[in-house]
Every structure is written in structure tokens, then in C-alpha cells.
Amino acid sequence: MLLDIGEVARKSGLSPATLRFYEEKGLIAPVGRRGLRRLYEPVVLERLALVALGRAAGFTLAEIGPMLGDDGVPALNRQMLADKADALDRTIARLMAMRDGLRHAAACPAPRHMECPTFRRILDAAAHGFFSRDKAETAPF
């Protein structure tokens, strides 16, 4: 019924060290111990999935902590979620512009990239900070 850290590690794909690290950060907690060994309820896997989801969405661990209520899933602030979704939209737009630029540079017939007008336009955009995300934006991709 209860899982030990190795089982949680296997089922979640995280290392035991990472699980202990997450515990230190207040993201998860064992229900008890058997001797020294941590024992987890299976529901911890759901919590870890939530953490993975938050990370994927660009939240930091510190931000994710408060979102995970002590019980199930309370503090999911809908405004925050919507904000992250908007940030993702901006990121996606930037990435698509980048991708097109790269694609062009890869295919460009000009002997030197600097001589290609398309490449120069992209470069100008980069110079003017078009591609530089403001830290508030979605992060770790």
C-alpha cells in the first residue's frame, strides 16, 4: 500500500535524490517512516505529476510549492494559469519567428549570410531585442 522512495522513484522517473530534494523544498512529504526509510502514499505520484506539469509550464519549484495545497489541489490560481498561457503564446510566437529565420538561414543561397537581406532583417530584430524574453515570461525551455 505504501511506497518506499525507490518505488516512487521508479514510478515517477525521478531519482531518489530528487525526491528528497523536492521534500526539502516542501513539494512532497512522506506519510511516515519505516526505520529511517521514507514511506509515501501512492497519491504522491499525482502530486509529482502536478509538479512536472508546473515545471513544463514554466513555473519554478518555488512557485509550484504554494500551488499544491496541503491536501489535494487547491491553490491553483486561475489568473496565474491564464497569465502563463499568455506568456506561452508570446514565447510560441517568438519561437516560430526564430524557427522560420533558422530555416531560411539554413536554406539561404547567399554565399555569406551577411549578404542575405532576409538574414539581415532577422539580425535586426535580434539587435532590437525582439527575441529577448523579459524574465517574467515563461522560463525553462
Added chain:
Amino acid sequence: MLLDIGEVARKSGLSPATLRFYEEKGLIAPVGRRGLRRLYEPVVLERLALVALGRAAGFTLAEIGPMLGDDGVPALNRQMLADKADALDRTIARLMAMRDGLRHAAACPAPRHMECPTFRRILDAAAHGFFSRDKAETAPF
């Protein structure tokens, strides 16, 4: 004609410390000095734009260095560019999935997120690593 570090900083939007850091990393170099002070040719701004572009595309500074020839823009390997473009495509797909998920969670009428089947599907995807990029993928977004 020649720019000092403060001018380059202003025009590029980077701090002088960052410019010195880039120099340490071999990304840029002053043409000379006036006293202790670095003097740059205006073309350094183009080089910095290239660096910004590379960063935006997900290359690390270490990767960008060799791409910037000592002169203009030689070592831009077209295969690498195409690969990064492909990586960006995969990233974009993931981000779009995430964004839709967030958008749903933000709008979801279920009283608790865990009761929403859509949310649970997303959570499962997260649990199975759907959203976790493999480090080879495009990085800092």
C-alpha cells in the same frame, strides 16, 4: 568612429560587465584601447546581434563562439541551423499543448481541478514525461 564600452552597452542593451564577460568567452574583442579603456569597431554590434540571435535560437554561448568567424559570419553550419529549427518545431508543439492545457485549467468549471477529466489527461501526459524535453532539445525558453 570607435566606440567605448559604455556606448556599445547602450546601443546593444547589454551591460558593460556582460560585454567584458563575452570578451572573456571569446565572443567579441575590442580593436584596441585608449589608456585602459576598450575601443570597439561599430561592427561589434552586428556580432552582438548574432550572439543574441544564437541565444534566442537556443544555442549556448560556448556553441555560438565557434560559429562567429574571426571576421564576418563564416562557420554558420547549415545542418546545425536546420537541426535547431527542427528542435524548435518540437518545442513549439509541446508549448502549444501546454498552453491549451493551462487555458483549459484556467477556464475549467470543475470545482476542483482533480475532478476535471481534461485536467487529468494533461496530468497523465506530464506524469509520462510528455512535456519533459530531452536536454538535446532547444534550450533556454
Added chain:
DNA sequence: CCTTGACCTCAAGTGAACTTCAAGTGGCAG
């Protein structure tokens, strides 16, 4: 009885890209 293997703790290390700091230098305005 003794080894093995999985667990434990606490501290320190990693890497990326900077930023901050302390202490010093140099050119130009007044």
C-alpha cells in the same frame, strides 16, 4: 556472522550566464 544493497544525512559541487564587489586608473572639466 558478515556482506550486500537500499536507504539515510549533510555538505559541497555543477553549469549557464551573468552580476556584484573592492580596489585601482585615467582623462577631462573647472
Added chain:
DNA sequence: CTGCCACTTGAAGTTCACTTGAGGTCAAGG
């Protein structure tokens, strides 16, 4: 000549999310 202020250096500190290492505990199996 004297300040001032933007510059100089090298080293250390920061953030994030972990990973690694040293040294220790414990239950089961041969």
C-alpha cells in the same frame, strides 16, 4: 591641480534544479 566619474581588474556571489560524495544505518540472505 583637483575632483569626478566612467572606466579597469580579478574574484566572488547569484539563481535554478539538481547531482555527487562521504560517511553512516539497517534488514535480509548466504
